[in-house]
Amino acid sequence: MNIMIDGMGGDHAPEEIVKGAVQAAKEISGTVSIIGREERINECLQALNWNGDNIEVVNATEVISNNESPAMAVRKKKDSSISKGMRMLKEGEVDAFISGGSTGALLSAGLLILGRIRGIKRPAIAAFFPKIGMNDTSLILDCGANAESRPEYLLQYGIMGSIFVEKVKGIENPEVMLLNVGAEEEKGDPLHKESFELLRNADINFKGNCEGRDVPFGCCDVVVTDGFSGNVFLKSSEGVALAVMKRIKQKMTEGLAAKAGALLSYNKLKEIKKEFDYSEEGGAPILGLKGPVLKIHGSSKANAVYNAILKAVPYVEQDVTALIENAITEKSSGEE
Amino acid sequence: MNIMIDGMGGDHAPEEIVKGAVQAAKEISGTVSIIGREERINECLQALNWNGDNIEVVNATEVISNNESPAMAVRKKKDSSISKGMRMLKEGEVDAFISGGSTGALLSAGLLILGRIRGIKRPAIAAFFPKIGMNDTSLILDCGANAESRPEYLLQYGIMGSIFVEKVKGIENPEVMLLNVGAEEEKGDPLHKESFELLRNADINFKGNCEGRDVPFGCCDVVVTDGFSGNVFLKSSEGVALAVMKRIKQKMTEGLAAKAGALLSYNKLKEIKKEFDYSEEGGAPILGLKGPVLKIHGSSKANAVYNAILKAVPYVEQDVTALIENAITEKSSGEE
Incomplete structure (x- = not known):
C-alpha cells in the first residue's frame, strides 16, 4: 500500500507534514509518499534523521495557493503537488491522496x-465531529463541497457516510440522521422534507431528523446535511469552541484566585481544548470520488497528518470506493 | 406604555414570569400586563408581596402547548394567552407582547x-447572539421563522435588522453582514449570491459575507441569514457552548488538583457560562409584524423576562414598526 501526502499543503508545510509522515511511516507496513518540492522535503527528512525505507519523495515543482481560482489552477499547474498527486492516484501509482x-x-x-x-451525483466533504466526552466522533457530510443541493445528493451522502463509518470505523449498522430545523418529520424546507423521505426508504439505519444542538452530544454516527448548512454548522461550532476557550484563558488570568485555579486545572483545560479540535481527527474524506482522497485542515500539525495517514489505511484496505460504487449502482439501477 | 407578557408561556411559568415582571415593573414608568390564568398569576404576585400599581393581570383561560399544531391552536383557542394577547396588541390595548x-x-x-x-414578505425571528468578551451582541435574523427563503426576504431582514439595532441598541449605522460559506463575494448558492447583490445595493451599511466562525468574535452588528441556516447556526452554537461547559464541569472533578482549581475559578467559569447564554439577552424580536412582539426562550427565568420587558421599551418608544414600514415602502415603491 502506498499512501501519498501533499508535502506543500497547509500552514505548516512542509516541516509538519514530513514530521507526521515519518511518525506514520514507522507504524504502517506500506509506503508513505510525500509529493512536493523534492529538495525542501529531503531537507526536512534529513533534519529528522529519517533512515527508514518506506518513505518516497515525489517531485512536484508547482504549488497551488488558496488565492487562486481552483479549477483554473488545477488545469494550468499540471506539475503542482495536488494535480500530480491526483493523477498518480488515478493511475494507481498510489492508493490514497x-x-x-x-x-x-x-x-x-x-x-x-x-x-x-x-x-454519484456529487462528491461530499465529510468531517469527523467530536461526540463530546464520548471519545468518539460523528461523520458529518456534506460540509461544503456543494453549496447547492438536491434531495438525491443527500440520499447519496447518507449511503456513502454509512458505508465509510461501517468499514473505516468498524461500527456496524451506523445510525444516520438528517440535520434539520426540528426533530419532527414534517420539518424543514422542501429539500429537507424530500431528503427525509428518500433517506427513510434507503437501505441504511436512518433515525430521523436531528438539530444542531444534538450533534455535539453524539446523537448518531452519520449526520447528513446539505453543503450550505453543513458548512455553517461546522464553522459556527469551530467559532464557538474557539471563543469559549479563548474566553476561559482571558477570564482565568483576572484575579489571583482564578489564576491559581487555572494553574491547577491547566491540564484538564488543555484536554478539553483537544477534544473539541476536530482538525486533529484525521482529515475529512471527500466521498464519491473514484479513490480515497482526504482533506486535512490547513492548520494541521504533525499529529493531524499522522492521524490522517493512519485513517487512510482502512479506507484503502476495505475498498470503500468499490463498496460505495456497488451500493449506488444497486440503488439507482436503471435510474441513470 | 403598556408591555404585556404571557404569564403561561415557558418551562418556569407562571412563577418566574411574574417574578421578572415585578422586577421590571419597579423600573419602568409604564404598565406591565401579565396575561394568563388570573388566579394563578395573582397567587404568584401575592407570594412576592407585590403592592405596586403598575402591574395589570388579564385573564385568559386557555394555554397553547408546544405539542399542538400552531395555526390550528391559535384559531381554536381564542381565549389562550397568546391569541388574546396578540388581539390586544392589534387593538392597541397594549403596546408590545x-x-x-x-x-x-x-x-x-x-x-x-x-x-x-x-x-414585508416574511417576518423574521431575530436573536441576539453574544459577541464573546465584548459585552455586546449581534442581531442575527432569520433564525427559523421561514425554512424556505428568497433573496428579497433576506434583503428585508437586512433592512429590518439594521433599523432595529440602530433604534433599540442605539448603534449608528450598524454593520450588516451575510452569513455565507466563505468571505468572497462570489460564494454560496444562488439564494446567497442574489441576496448579496440586493444587500450591497440597499441603503444599509453592508460589509459583505461572513462565516459561522466570525460571528462569536463579533464581526458585525446584524447578521443576515436564511431561516434554515440561521436556525442551524443558533442551535449548533448553543449545543457546542453547552457541551464545552458540561465537559469542563466533568473534567474539573477528575483529580484533586483540578477540583481545587475548579473551586478557585468557579466564579469565572460561571461568568463565562452566562456570557454564552443568549437566552438571557432579552428575547428575540419577531420583526416584520405590525407591532412589537418578542419571543423569549422556553427556559427563561425571571432575569430573562426582566431583560425582555426592558428591551421592549425602546422598541415601542422609537416606533420601530413604523420606521420599518417607511423603509420598506420607500424601497419597494411601485414594486408590490
Missing part, C-alpha cells in the same frame, strides 16, 4: 482528474 | 391576528 492545501483545488482536481464514482 | 410559549404559535398568531407590516 491526502492534502492540507486549498479545499477548492483538491475538490476540483478530484472532479477533473480522478472523477466521480459511477452513479 | 412578549411570550416564552410555543414559537410556532406566537408566529402564527402574529401572522393571523396581528398581520405583517405592509410590504
Whole structure:
C-alpha cells in the first residue's frame, strides 16, 4: 500500500507534514509518499534523521495557493503537488491522496482528474465531529463541497457516510440522521422534507431528523446535511469552541484566585481544548470520488497528518470506493 | 406604555414570569400586563408581596402547548394567552407582547391576528447572539421563522435588522453582514449570491459575507441569514457552548488538583457560562409584524423576562414598526 501526502499543503508545510509522515511511516507496513518540492522535503527528512525505507519523495515543482481560482489552477499547474498527486492516484501509482492545501483545488482536481464514482451525483466533504466526552466522533457530510443541493445528493451522502463509518470505523449498522430545523418529520424546507423521505426508504439505519444542538452530544454516527448548512454548522461550532476557550484563558488570568485555579486545572483545560479540535481527527474524506482522497485542515500539525495517514489505511484496505460504487449502482439501477 | 407578557408561556411559568415582571415593573414608568390564568398569576404576585400599581393581570383561560399544531391552536383557542394577547396588541390595548410559549404559535398568531407590516414578505425571528468578551451582541435574523427563503426576504431582514439595532441598541449605522460559506463575494448558492447583490445595493451599511466562525468574535452588528441556516447556526452554537461547559464541569472533578482549581475559578467559569447564554439577552424580536412582539426562550427565568420587558421599551418608544414600514415602502415603491 502506498499512501501519498501533499508535502506543500497547509500552514505548516512542509516541516509538519514530513514530521507526521515519518511518525506514520514507522507504524504502517506500506509506503508513505510525500509529493512536493523534492529538495525542501529531503531537507526536512534529513533534519529528522529519517533512515527508514518506506518513505518516497515525489517531485512536484508547482504549488497551488488558496488565492487562486481552483479549477483554473488545477488545469494550468499540471506539475503542482495536488494535480500530480491526483493523477498518480488515478493511475494507481498510489492508493490514497491526502492534502492540507486549498479545499477548492483538491475538490476540483478530484472532479477533473480522478472523477466521480459511477452513479454519484456529487462528491461530499465529510468531517469527523467530536461526540463530546464520548471519545468518539460523528461523520458529518456534506460540509461544503456543494453549496447547492438536491434531495438525491443527500440520499447519496447518507449511503456513502454509512458505508465509510461501517468499514473505516468498524461500527456496524451506523445510525444516520438528517440535520434539520426540528426533530419532527414534517420539518424543514422542501429539500429537507424530500431528503427525509428518500433517506427513510434507503437501505441504511436512518433515525430521523436531528438539530444542531444534538450533534455535539453524539446523537448518531452519520449526520447528513446539505453543503450550505453543513458548512455553517461546522464553522459556527469551530467559532464557538474557539471563543469559549479563548474566553476561559482571558477570564482565568483576572484575579489571583482564578489564576491559581487555572494553574491547577491547566491540564484538564488543555484536554478539553483537544477534544473539541476536530482538525486533529484525521482529515475529512471527500466521498464519491473514484479513490480515497482526504482533506486535512490547513492548520494541521504533525499529529493531524499522522492521524490522517493512519485513517487512510482502512479506507484503502476495505475498498470503500468499490463498496460505495456497488451500493449506488444497486440503488439507482436503471435510474441513470 | 403598556408591555404585556404571557404569564403561561415557558418551562418556569407562571412563577418566574411574574417574578421578572415585578422586577421590571419597579423600573419602568409604564404598565406591565401579565396575561394568563388570573388566579394563578395573582397567587404568584401575592407570594412576592407585590403592592405596586403598575402591574395589570388579564385573564385568559386557555394555554397553547408546544405539542399542538400552531395555526390550528391559535384559531381554536381564542381565549389562550397568546391569541388574546396578540388581539390586544392589534387593538392597541397594549403596546408590545412578549411570550416564552410555543414559537410556532406566537408566529402564527402574529401572522393571523396581528398581520405583517405592509410590504414585508416574511417576518423574521431575530436573536441576539453574544459577541464573546465584548459585552455586546449581534442581531442575527432569520433564525427559523421561514425554512424556505428568497433573496428579497433576506434583503428585508437586512433592512429590518439594521433599523432595529440602530433604534433599540442605539448603534449608528450598524454593520450588516451575510452569513455565507466563505468571505468572497462570489460564494454560496444562488439564494446567497442574489441576496448579496440586493444587500450591497440597499441603503444599509453592508460589509459583505461572513462565516459561522466570525460571528462569536463579533464581526458585525446584524447578521443576515436564511431561516434554515440561521436556525442551524443558533442551535449548533448553543449545543457546542453547552457541551464545552458540561465537559469542563466533568473534567474539573477528575483529580484533586483540578477540583481545587475548579473551586478557585468557579466564579469565572460561571461568568463565562452566562456570557454564552443568549437566552438571557432579552428575547428575540419577531420583526416584520405590525407591532412589537418578542419571543423569549422556553427556559427563561425571571432575569430573562426582566431583560425582555426592558428591551421592549425602546422598541415601542422609537416606533420601530413604523420606521420599518417607511423603509420598506420607500424601497419597494411601485414594486408590490
